[in-house]
Amino acid sequence: MASSSSLIFFLLLLLLLPCVSLAQSVGYGEQRRLRFLGKECQLDRLSGMQPRYRFESEAGVTEIFDEDDQQLQCASVSVIRRTLKPLGLFLPAFSNNPSLSFGFEHGRGQSERLGDEHQKILHFRQGDILAIPAGVAHWWYNSGDRPLVAISFSDTSSSVNQLDKTHRQFMLAGTYRKEGSRGSFGGGQQYSSSYHAFRSFDTRLLGEALGISQELAQEIQREDPRGEMVMVREGLKLVFPPSKEQLREEEEESYGGLRGSKRCEGEEETIKRSSNGVRVAFCTARLRENINDPRRADIFVPHAGWLKKLTSQKLPILGILKLSATRGVLHRQAITSPLWNVNAHCIVYVTRGRGRVQVVNDEGRAVHSGEIRQGQLLVVPQNFVMLIKAEDEGFEWVSFKTNDNAIESQIAGKASVLRGLPVDVVANAFRLRNEDAFKVKFGRADGVGIFPAHSSQEELGRPYAVV
Amino acid sequence: MASSSSLIFFLLLLLLLPCVSLAQSVGYGEQRRLRFLGKECQLDRLSGMQPRYRFESEAGVTEIFDEDDQQLQCASVSVIRRTLKPLGLFLPAFSNNPSLSFGFEHGRGQSERLGDEHQKILHFRQGDILAIPAGVAHWWYNSGDRPLVAISFSDTSSSVNQLDKTHRQFMLAGTYRKEGSRGSFGGGQQYSSSYHAFRSFDTRLLGEALGISQELAQEIQREDPRGEMVMVREGLKLVFPPSKEQLREEEEESYGGLRGSKRCEGEEETIKRSSNGVRVAFCTARLRENINDPRRADIFVPHAGWLKKLTSQKLPILGILKLSATRGVLHRQAITSPLWNVNAHCIVYVTRGRGRVQVVNDEGRAVHSGEIRQGQLLVVPQNFVMLIKAEDEGFEWVSFKTNDNAIESQIAGKASVLRGLPVDVVANAFRLRNEDAFKVKFGRADGVGIFPAHSSQEELGRPYAVV
Amino acid sequence: MASSSSLIFFLLLLLLLPCVSLAQSVGYGEQRRLRFLGKECQLDRLSGMQPRYRFESEAGVTEIFDEDDQQLQCASVSVIRRTLKPLGLFLPAFSNNPSLSFGFEHGRGQSERLGDEHQKILHFRQGDILAIPAGVAHWWYNSGDRPLVAISFSDTSSSVNQLDKTHRQFMLAGTYRKEGSRGSFGGGQQYSSSYHAFRSFDTRLLGEALGISQELAQEIQREDPRGEMVMVREGLKLVFPPSKEQLREEEEESYGGLRGSKRCEGEEETIKRSSNGVRVAFCTARLRENINDPRRADIFVPHAGWLKKLTSQKLPILGILKLSATRGVLHRQAITSPLWNVNAHCIVYVTRGRGRVQVVNDEGRAVHSGEIRQGQLLVVPQNFVMLIKAEDEGFEWVSFKTNDNAIESQIAGKASVLRGLPVDVVANAFRLRNEDAFKVKFGRADGVGIFPAHSSQEELGRPYAVV
Structure with a gap:
């Protein structure tokens, strides 16, 4: 036994x-x-x-x-x-x-x-x-x-x-x-x-x-x-x-x-x-519930890493506890989309590696902009916009969230905020020419949540229909 | 009329x-x-x-x-x-x-x-x-x-x-x-x-x-x-x-x-x-809902007393009020199991008699250890461990609880905490010989929630299979 | 477009x-x-x-x-x-x-x-x-x-x-x-x-x-x-x-x-x-959801005005937001029943006109007794009893309520508190003769929620069975 x-x-x-x-x-x-x-x-x-x-x-x-x-x-x-x-x-x-x-x-x-x-x-x-x-x-x-x-x-x-x-x-x-x-x-x-x-x-x-x-x-x-x-x-x-x-x-x-x-x-x-x-x-x-298996990840991006969410839909007892968790692994120099947690705080604990984490508050000011590493904890408040980039040794973490069905709003990538904005709104919002607004909207058109290192340039400028 | x-x-x-x-x-x-x-x-x-x-x-x-x-x-x-x-x-x-x-x-x-x-x-x-x-x-x-x-x-x-x-x-x-x-x-x-x-x-x-x-x-x-x-x-x-x-x-x-x-x-x-x-x-x-009838008690122990819980399962409106109640009667010198309220405060009002009530906090210190009697009120905070022993005139009370499905965790008796602990865990937890751990685990093996006066000695030492 | x-x-x-x-x-x-x-x-x-x-x-x-x-x-x-x-x-x-x-x-x-x-x-x-x-x-x-x-x-x-x-x-x-x-x-x-x-x-x-x-x-x-x-x-x-x-x-x-x-x-x-x-x-x-159409009002009283409630029953997303709203229109000199909000605060914003609003607290004291007019906001706390009477230009408002199924308890009119009180209780409560208690109970027997100006006298004294 x-x-x-x-x-x-x-x-x-x-x-x-x-x-x-x-x-x-x-x-x-x-x-x-x-x-x-x-x-x-x-x-x-x-x-x-x-x-x-x-x-x-x-x-x-x-x-x-x-x-x-x-x-x-x-x-x-x-x-x-x-x-x-x-x-x-x-x-x-x-x-x-x-x-x-x-x-x-x-x-x-x-x-x-x-x-x-x-x-x-x-x-x-x-x-x-x-x-x-x-x-x-x-x-x-x-x-x-x-x-x-x-x-x-x-x-x-x-x-x-x-x-x-x-x-x-x-x-x-x-x-x-x-x-x-x-x-x-x-x-x-x-x-x-x-x-x-x-x-x-x-x-x-x-x-x-x-x-x-x-x-x-x-x-x-x-x-x-x-x-x-x-x-x-x-x-x-x-x-x-x-x-x-x-x-x-x-x-x-x-x-x-x-x-x-x-x-x-x-x-x-x-x-x-x-x-x-x-x-x-x-x-x-x-x-x-085990959240350590990349083969069962929710998002798996070759060369970038993977994410697995554990919510009350997968583990019903979380509906009683009103808590959930996410396991994340970023490979060397990979980066996440900017995102915010819609309905929860997010407490990040680094299990391995180092990463650069930026967090921006409602006033548009960076309240965190630095490195966190293995064994450290960071609280990312609800609605604050955050972004993580792994250092060379990669970045692995577990996030605890104060909602059993915590929702993230991704800013870039498929099913993201930018993808939901008409090009003309992007153009007027940032005073951009239409072609630049187009680039902003579709710069990460192929990605979901996490992106591999230095891949951004290659993906630019692909032809997409305007939605 | x-x-x-x-x-x-x-x-x-x-x-x-x-x-x-x-x-x-x-x-x-x-x-x-x-x-x-x-x-x-x-x-x-x-x-x-x-x-x-x-x-x-x-x-x-x-x-x-x-x-x-x-x-x-x-x-x-x-x-x-x-x-x-x-x-x-x-x-x-x-x-x-x-x-x-x-x-x-x-x-x-x-x-x-x-x-x-x-x-x-x-x-x-x-x-x-x-x-x-x-x-x-x-x-x-x-x-x-x-x-x-x-x-x-x-x-x-x-x-x-x-x-x-x-x-x-x-x-x-x-x-x-x-x-x-x-x-x-x-x-x-x-x-x-x-x-x-x-x-x-x-x-x-x-x-x-x-x-x-x-x-x-x-x-x-x-x-x-x-x-x-x-x-x-x-x-x-x-x-x-x-x-x-x-x-x-x-x-x-x-x-x-x-x-x-x-x-x-x-x-x-x-x-x-x-x-x-x-x-x-x-x-x-x-x-x-009437909670005064011993014949409809949830727990009825001859010579010890009875308990009746009223939760939202019996009176659905309590699911709206998020409150519940318990009626309890202890006969002369009867005693309850030590217990804690898992998810509620418990407000005890004594309707008749006198009893000795001990309440222990998270630091293991007794925050109450004395008698309360007819007409008095005692607040027992959530999770604090409590125990009641009736005096000679018996002890009758009504408890109001701040949860419509208040749960108690009994420490001794059937379906209790001690019964759920393997004997070897009890032995290691309290540094006891196995035979003593066995006695602790099964000392109240026959009882549920309330025990009659001075019956403890008789029940000791019965043969039970180790679970 | x-x-x-x-x-x-x-x-x-x-x-x-x-x-x-x-x-x-x-x-x-x-x-x-x-x-x-x-x-x-x-x-x-x-x-x-x-x-x-x-x-x-x-x-x-x-x-x-x-x-x-x-x-x-x-x-x-x-x-x-x-x-x-x-x-x-x-x-x-x-x-x-x-x-x-x-x-x-x-x-x-x-x-x-x-x-x-x-x-x-x-x-x-x-x-x-x-x-x-x-x-x-x-x-x-x-x-x-x-x-x-x-x-x-x-x-x-x-x-x-x-x-x-x-x-x-x-x-x-x-x-x-x-x-x-x-x-x-x-x-x-x-x-x-x-x-x-x-x-x-x-x-x-x-x-x-x-x-x-x-x-x-x-x-x-x-x-x-x-x-x-x-x-x-x-x-x-x-x-x-x-x-x-x-x-x-x-x-x-x-x-x-x-x-x-x-x-x-x-x-x-x-x-x-x-x-x-x-x-x-x-x-x-x-x-x-549109709440501006008198033809779809919940209560429509000729010469008095109309009310339309928007709760989570009509707009399910409100069940998530835990908010609701009411649109109200009172014609010249019309008056509401005294009422209280059972389970919500009520934030009144006047979209047009002027009205006299009285609000009474738990001590029976008027905490507001004056006019509010177009563009003004008034907070009516939960359970405080209120009453509105429109001035000559009428009174139109939108109320936001802090409960997705906000309930009002009307004091006068059909399905009201007074209608639920036996005449003998009204008589003993206010030390009135039975015939006066009868008048208090049935003074607004025909109305619901809002009453036209000066109609009160005509409605007095109609024959009703005692309930």
Whole structure:
């Protein structure tokens, strides 16, 4: 089960809530965001960010991007990067915000498909996006032989979060370290430890509630210096019901991408216990999707790169989380069309390489014009016009977006803004001669979204009918 | 009609808006909340609250919980308790927030089923939850022979409320008294009277608009010292259309619990007037549901108590209000599982008895650890882990929740968090030997949600297969 | 095409986004508003407003109502009035908020039906409401021979707007002038120019991205003093695909009012280009509706006037924008019923005449009691009770409402609050004799919504059955 030669880790989602609840996105609670409120955001200067806080656990490292930073605060997002050692267990926890996580390993590009899947315990592979609803407890385990890195993005202004606009992590075991000055990050304090939920209950009450002895309750309440990730020296032992293998086969074949949305509307019972004649039903809403495969890209441009969008249409749970993601790869010196995000903020995290990114605000001023590189984060606000050009080592990124059906408006290329403008409007708008307006409109007539290096000149001047 | 030996009161909902409007939850306006905004909430200490303001009307008493209190302000809820004397009429009014009311009588537990029902005039019985949308005018009348108490909970951060986050009561007759320092409660002023809407219109214009003489308009505008509840000395005379009795029978039988959602999608005409050939259609969206009957509980545990949830699945109008409620009864010394509310705040009002309530925040610190008793209110924030143990007199409560499909995550018992964790994860999470992890996981294996007193020891150590 | 004798202007909506995206209102992003937050609004005095800022472009005038004004800020709306000269082109732009625009010409009342329609280029006629989603680029052109006036209303607290609660206009060409002290209106600065998006990009990168020469990129980036509306001296030349005329006919006939919602769910391809074998699909979600025709009014009362509501039921795109509008005409001395808006703010813009408007708040105090006249704007907050009486020249207005299914609760007339109250409740509420309560209840028994001048006395005292 735990293949020591492959890079995976497990996730358990404790979906012990009635399946129907989670399947009902409306009933679950619509996510609503209200950003830039309370204070007015002056996004005059954006910049590539790196994590500000860091703490070590027994089995890994937690790096937190500064939630007080203007960019993250204005966009109402919280970003954490975790590195989990092999045999490391991220302890059970939940948070007040929905989140998307992207798993990867620095310096490697291949994802490996693994065989095992179980309704409660998911394999989270490199290149997977993992969607976790607010308030749902989960744990992770790295069964591979290499450290795994996960960048996790939380939407603190999600309407499901009825607490304040910070990221709060509720531990069910272990300890979390908090720093900074904002919200739950402890006003004024530089460091504070967050203990797990059981620690402060009256020991007698806790024993009674859990049906255990006071001594055992006390043991649970002991101080734990191991942090939020602990080593499982001898490897985690998991016992599965006998029918697991077959069940998985059947699921994969019969339901594929629709399993989450179809099956979960009713209830799927996969673990059947005969004790007391009561059967426990688990929910298998699909929570992950791989976005690392160029062969399944939405846009693939030879010599330029590829883009893959993951929206609620492909992963229905995103309709509940109101978040989506895009994976992008630009080859050396390739460039994107100028574009804006119609209905979402876009948080770019660079997984490899370097690129030059320009962002222009509503006043037509560049609020970012520089390089961002591997490990850095950039917030591109809604409607701001942006453009990326890869440096020689290429540019690979994952974008998290604050809308489950985020829409981009491309300015150049097929199905773009310029293509929708009559030539005479272009001419009058920019005071150009008609032939120049024609060039502006059709300069990238053949391209879609991303363009290879130095190809622009060749494509100029081709004959097109005026639309 | 007005049975003097039974405890009822009437409610008229002036649903003169097109039925279709209310039936369309999306069109009506989605509720959206954004809590804890504007200022950051420090919920370091929760405590049982009692009403702070009180004013007397001719026919009853209005008691208002302090809207400025940290707990209520952070949760963005407003709570009012009213006691209406027999023959008392709560004058027509509406508010800027949706609300749920729970009717009860101190010291009595039996609800009585009454025969009469009319599409405009509902019987609101003891143990009923009554749902009132924002902006919809209504009145109540106590046709019984004992005072009736109603605790009303309003969601001031409902997105239907586009005014500020306070409770505003718009009277169509009578006077409302406001106190305190916040919002409409009159900055700085200690007391202020709110008059009904007709009072300040130009008398001539009002007469003209209503089609009455200026003298009569003037009479309507007179000062009224009776407050918001007035005595109807000789009893309220209501005249019903002849077919009412039959209509009711038919409705009850044919539509039952689905009447609100099914029939209202079209339009149900129950009062037909032939004047001018125009028929006035009234809407009968179901607005109430009784939650006081242990026989209809969701969870019933002998010697421990029972729980009944009222969500939008049972009462569809709650899908518009985005609120739900739970009725709970714990017998002497019974205890709940530790649990958290996944997607809602939970406002607990104790209707009888005393209980010890512990609440733990994201830092693992107890923000409440004490007794709350009959007549007190406690706000339990979303995701905070809580636990209730009844004292010897038992503990009965009603919880209002800020989500129409509020979900609880139980920690112990069947279908709980602990049951979902593999034994080896429990062992590694708490550094326990496997046999102790087994006890933690299965200590409450037989129970669901609430457990009887001192039963924990007996249930320990039973043989269970490891999952 | 460009009929010089008729008053029209064109709109191009660059709906180059996948149609399905816009058709999915939920996926597009639900609009959510939270008004009156951040600061508490003291709406003690409302008043008719006129535009505060004004700037001239080559082809017209832009007049901006003060976004910092208490009324507009509390209601979270932004209002701009534009006058576009004949042959004037409003340059391509988009904004961070959804908006409704109403087109009219001062002093004229007749709208003219024009023949041409194209899926990309809409005719925006006098009396049309035009709905524009946030982040969608568009341009307008006045092909008529008279100046056209458009009053545009934006919902700055729309949840689709994830930027701050101001109106931000992103130009794709030309220049926008901003004034005032709030948000993007440049803190402290009195005047600032907003340039178009292309201006600040690195010239080399821009050329490369658009596939044009650096010289041409430089030309696009030139400073442009013409503002946001420019003259097209020789008239705009638009070339249409051959099948346009027929296509339009077919659409008009076959789909009528349902075209937007039905056809757009799939995808409608109307411009088919064979280049590269790829077909570009355009979306024809219906974006406009005429509300100027008394024959299609919802309420038409001889000698009193008429009302027409435009909600998402009639124009489905409003369900995405979460906005609606009402057109109202009151003849000389006619009066409305007192009423309140149940679930929306109401922003009244007077297109002609004068009227006396009274507005009463939750304390029963008149917060507005005076005249408003042509060209003025009044914000009527949700739930506040209002009443309008036309002066001798009549009163014509358009109301924008912050809910796509805004509901009004009429107090007098058929299907009104008073009609829903039993006579005995009216009598006890206002301490009236039964015969007077009867008069109050039935004083406007025959009317609906608006009543002609001085007709009230005649209608008194008619015999009605008590309900």
